[in-house]
Amino acid sequence: MLVFSKARLVMLSVPKTGTTAYETALAPLAALVVRDPPELKHAPLYRYNRFFRPMLEKVLGPGIEVIAVMREPVSWLGSWYRYRQRPFLDGQAVSTRGLSFDDFVQAYTRGDRPPHAEVGSQARFLAPAKNGCAVDRIFRYEDPGQLRAFLEARLETRIEVPRSNVSPAAPLTLSPETAARLARRHAADFALYASLR
Secondary structure, X not given: OEEEOOOOEEEOOOOOOOHHHHHXXXXXXXXXXXXXXXXXXXXOXXXXXXXXXXXXXXXXXXXXXXEEEEOOHHXXXXXXXXXXXXXXXXXXXXXXXXXXXXXXXXXXXXXXXXXXXXXXXXXXXXXXXXOOOOOOEEEEOOOHHHHHHHHHHHHOXXXXXXXXXXXXXXXXXXXXXXXXXXXXXXXXXXXXXXXXX
């Protein structure tokens, strides 16, 4: 999570949406950079609302804009799958080594997910709070130019975003049955992504 006090802007770090690269590029401009632990770095909106928003509004006043990045749902799952193929996870319950992407997505759509498929939901991460706190702008991961232009205008500086934390390549093929099950079980993610301009 990045907080820009002068710009009155907070950028949430949705996992697997390139936010580590933005953190690298923008940390020198931020008043607050939450890097660790992952539960705080990747604080979903409800956690931001409960813990960070009251503190920031006490200091900066109300009206802080919250932005985030969302990735196309199948691509997002593909990034998780590839990340969990990395050798440092071998032998751990979260490793996807030896599994096909279709197997991984099938496990993700189950009610009782195994550890390797427990990756959350972008729609839940970004869901508005009951008190009305919501993400003001969500940018598509697949259109980085739009986010970069917004940040450059808001932060009044040129931004170079390096590639970082890139997962190894792997085939990401889904059977029609699995794709349909994913779309049905996680309709909120697909609907939210489709709603983004």
